[in-house]
Amino acid sequence: MKLPKDTRRYCPYCKKHTKQTVTTAKQKSRSATHPLSRWSTSRAKKRSYRSGYGNLGRFSKPAVKDRKRKTKITKRISVLYKCVECGKMKGIKKAIRASRIEIGEKISK
Numbered sequence: 001m002k003l004p005k006d007t008r009r010y011c012p013y014c015k016k017h018t019k020q021t022v023t024t025a026k027q028k029s030r031s032a033t034h035p036l037s038r039w040s041t042s043r044a045k046k047r048s049y050r051s052g053y054g055n056l057g058r059f060s061k062p063a064v065k066d067r068k069r070k071t072k073i074t075k076r077i078s079v080l081y082k083c084v085e086c087g088k089m090k091g092i093k094k095a096i097r098a099s100r101i102e103i104g105e106k107i108s109k
């Protein structure tokens, strides 16, 4: 998917249409986006399943990866618009599902 480098868009902070540059948000790791999901170490620690010191062979096991084929080949890429006048960023409500997004010359996957 191709996007222009900068567009004219409504800025809710300036309350008018301004020139805005287009960027994409950096992909976060799963532990950063879902810090208290099931089987995460931080969740287990929060629920006090773990006390004392040492690992006791419980939290260093690798995750089970029995699925070989990746079902989804596209990712949700959230696009951010930065206002040139006030410098504030605003993302769009729904992230775009695409394998890659080209902004001008820059390609983000």
Ligand SMILES: [Zn+2]
Residues within 6 Å of the ligand: 011, 012, 013, 014, 015, 018, 083, 084, 085, 086, 087, 088
């Ligand atoms: Zn603005």
